[in-house]
Amino acid sequence: MQVLALIGAAFVVYWLLTHLGFVLGLLFAFAKFIVLALGALVLLGFVMQRFFGKTETQNEDARQETPEDPIDEPSAERTWFEVLGVSEFASPEDIKRAYRDLIRQYHPDKVGAMGEKIRELAMRETQIINAAFQEARLSRGF
Numbered sequence: 001m002q003v004l005a006l007i008g009a010a011f012v013v014y015w016l017l018t019h020l021g022f023v024l025g026l027l028f029a030f031a032k033f034i035v036l037a038l039g040a041l042v043l044l045g046f047v048m049q050r051f052f053g054k055t056e057t058q059n060e061d062a063r064q065e066t067p068e069d070p071i072d073e074p075s076a077e078r079t080w081f082e083v084l085g086v087s088e089f090a091s092p093e094d095i096k097r098a099y100r101d102l103i104r105q106y107h108p109d110k111v112g113a114m115g116e117k118i119r120e121l122a123m124r125e126t127q128i129i130n131a132a133f134q135e136a137r138l139s140r141g142f
Contacts, residue, residue: 083132092142
């Protein structure tokens with residue numbers, strides 16, 4: 001297996017060396033367009049910031065005034081079907097599928113190696129999802 005990997009790596013290096021002139025030629029041929037596109041993106045960013053956004057210092061001041069931590073935000077009261085992301089009249093199979101997908105995404109075991117705050121957030125989300133699923137089961141009778 002390692003021999004195949006070495007042969008593959010050698011082939012890639014050989015191909016790059018033999019085609020380097022072609023690749024660099026393409027880059028140089030389109031360099032003007034690449035620079036123009038990057039310049040247009042920078043200009044668009046300045047225009048968007050000028051008309052629609054705040055300056056960088058205003059954003060920093062706002063962040064310093066109101067420190068926001070997504071973990072400390074109170075969760076809004078949502079209905080079970082909003083939490084699970086299904087219709088109020090969804091079938092039991094759809095509700096179960098949505099529940100399994102959300103639990104798979106937010107389960108605390110998935111983020112066990114990450115920081116304590118992330119584990120706490122995952123734990124809270126899992127509790128909210130479990131409560132919503134139980135409410136759905138009780139209200140829909142399955």
